[in-house]
Amino acid sequence: MTVSTDVVGDGHPPAAVGSPGASSQLDPRRWLALSIIAVAQLMVVLDASIVTIALPHAQSDLGISTANRQWVMTAYTLAFGGLLLLGGRIADFLGRKRIFIWGLVGFAAASALGGAAPNAEFLFAARALQGACAALLAPAALSLITVTFTEGKERARAFGVYGGISGGGAAIGLIVGGLLTEYASWRWCLLVNVPIALATAAAALPIVRESKAEGTPSYDIPGAVTVTAGLLALVYGFTVAADDGWGSATTIGLLAGAVALLAVFVVIETRTAAPLLPMRVPLERNRGGSFLASLLIGGGLFAMFLFLTFYFQSTLGYSALRSGFAFLPFSAGIILSAGLASQFLPRVGPTILMIIGTALAAGGLVLLSQIGADSSYAGHVLPAEILISLGMGLAFVPMSSVSLLGVADHDAGVASALVNTTQQVGGSLGVALLNTVYATAVSDYLGSHGTGAAAQRQAAIEGYTTSFVWSAGLVGIALVAVILLVRAGRDDVPAVDGVPVHAG
Numbered sequence: 112m113t114v115s116t117d118v119v120g121d122g123h124p125p126a127a128v129g130s131p132g133a134s135s136q137l138d139p140r141r142w143l144a145l146s147i148i149a150v151a152q153l154m155v156v157l158d159a160s161i162v163t164i165a166l167p168h169a170q171s172d173l174g175i176s177t178a179n180r181q182w183v184m185t186a187y188t189l190a191f192g193g194l195l196l197l198g199g200r201i202a203d204f205l206g207r208k209r210i211f212i213w214g215l216v217g218f219a220a221a222s223a224l225g226g227a228a229p230n231a232e233f234l235f236a237a238r239a240l241q242g243a244c245a246a247l248l249a250p251a252a253l254s255l256i257t258v259t260f261t262e263g264k265e266r267a268r269a270f271g272v273y274g275g276i277s278g279g280g281a282a283i284g285l286i287v288g289g290l291l292t293e294y295a296s297w298r299w300c301l302l303v304n305v306p307i308a309l310a311t312a313a314a315a316l317p318i319v320r321e322s323k324a325e326g327t328p329s330y331d332i333p334g335a336v337t338v339t340a341g342l343l344a345l346v347y348g349f350t351v352a353a354d355d356g357w358g359s360a361t362t363i364g365l366l367a368g369a370v371a372l373l374a375v376f377v378v379i380e381t382r383t384a385a386p387l388l389p390m391r392v393p394l395e396r397n398r399g400g401s402f403l404a405s406l407l408i409g410g411g412l413f414a415m416f417l418f419l420t421f422y423f424q425s426t427l428g429y430s431a432l433r434s435g436f437a438f439l440p441f442s443a444g445i446i447l448s449a450g451l452a453s454q455f456l457p458r459v460g461p462t463i464l465m466i467i468g469t470a471l472a473a474g475g476l477v478l479l480s481q482i483g484a485d486s487s488y489a490g491h492v493l494p495a496e497i498l499i500s501l502g503m504g505l506a507f508v509p510m511s512s513v514s515l516l517g518v519a520d521h522d523a524g525v526a527s528a529l530v531n532t533t534q535q536v537g538g539s540l541g542v543a544l545l546n547t548v549y550a551t552a553v554s555d556y557l558g559s560h561g562t563g564a565a566a567q568r569q570a571a572i573e574g575y576t577t578s579f580v581w582s583a584g585l586v587g588i589a590l591v592a593v594i595l596l597v598r599a600g601r602d603d604v605p606a607v608d609g610v611p612v613h614a615g
Contacts, residue, residue: 144259144315147315152276159187161301166183181542189242207321207323211252221237226300226301282443286432286439292431329384398516401510404590406540408586408589411476412499415582420434456508458601465506465597468503471498475498478498479576553570
């Protein structure tokens with residue numbers, strides 16, 4: 112589940128940025144343009160939830176190992192999160208409409224490659240390409256909304272429509288993913304993007320207006336390369352640990368290399384004239400606490416979806432379609448609690464909501480850690496889903512608000528984008544780390560109890576419950592970070608035209 116915020120790559124509010132040939136009058140086709148942009152976002156959200164439901168079938172069909180299955184998710188989120196800030200800058204300087212269309216075409220091509228993947232490595236590469244295209248598409252789409260809707264009330268309505276479609280899209284994706292996997296093939300969960308993306312790109316050509324940022328283009332390529340390489344080494348190190356152990360030379364080398372690359376990234380950002388991530392943005396206390404919490408919550412919750420999917424289908428014997436319906440309370444809970452958070456935010460401030468939301472999510476994960484091979488959905492899983500989803504909505508909305516707390520205008524875009532970036536990156540790291548925790552727990556159990564059918568069934572439960580405990584621990588650390596670092600009150604909440612929240 113993720114939060115989308117108003118992303119502008121160069122940090123300038125797009126409404127204030129000049130655009131060659133742009134008219135000062137309202138675009139008469141602005142609502143039609145919004146519908147096109149919303150369809151693109153719907154596709155991206157559908158892709159995330161569809162692939163989650165289809166993953167057990169893809170793993171079986173392509174012979175993906177337990178240690179490597181997480182790459183189906185992390186290849187996408189790592190490329191998306193690692194390149195999102197750069198993608199926003201590229202869109203601003205090369206043209207938001209142009210990059211929006213090319214992002215759609217690229218997403219269609221990557222989806223076609225993934226749907227036709229003959230082996231695991233090909234599928235992982237296609238998912239990474241999807242993430243890179245999404246890193247171009249997402250900031251371009253949000254910037255286009257902001258430059259298209261310049262009047263405050265209309266902009267708020269536009270973001271409301273966008274956010275509502277995003278939230279509903281996740282629920283639709285769960286059902287569509289189940290239907291396609293059940294009655295066609297898991298491959299169609301990727302191939303379905305092809306006609307949607309191409310049709311949307313064709314519709315955007317005559318309808319959506321072009322806009323660009325003023326000034327000389329500046330891209331922090333060294334920063335983007337080092338941070339993405341560092342995160343990739345970290346994820347790969349976690350993956351190798353599942354097979355070779357944490358003490359192996361390969362694991363230690365990868366983790367050490369990751370730390371070195373990320374340290375180089377920080378040095379680059381402090382010295383370059385146009386940094387991808389100005390260090391002043393995350394180092395402010397409130398914003399830093401919010402970004403850290405977002406990273407940790409993303410790590411805990413993305414992994415939870417992976418393991419709960421396998422628990423439904425492999426342990427409880429649910430079909431892909433039934434699994435999709437079993438996840439629906441998440442979408443409903445997030446939409447409900449996000450609406451409540453938006454209402455209460457001006458009254459109580461962000462800190463209280465973040466504390467309550469994070470505590471609820473952690474409690475739900477603790478409850479999930481008590482599942483067994485014969486646990487009932489209604490009596491055990493559903494209450495945990497409700498707690499987690501309500502907590503996510505209550506936490507994510509104020510996080511988006513705190514991310515803009517006290518930022519200068521030229522940092523507003525990167526600050527708002529960091530909420531989404533930290534969730535995607537946190538999800539990548541969390542899925543990789545906790546999948547290794549799962550594999551280790553399963554291996555340890557089988558090593559002491561044999562490899563019979565009953566032992567294998569219980570070993571999977573040991574893996575799930577251990578992973579849920581770790582997930583709860585990550586979210587618990589996020590709660591501590593909020594309590595210690597975030598001091599924002601209701602009078603500090605920045606005025607934002609719209610912060611669309613979606614499950615993805």
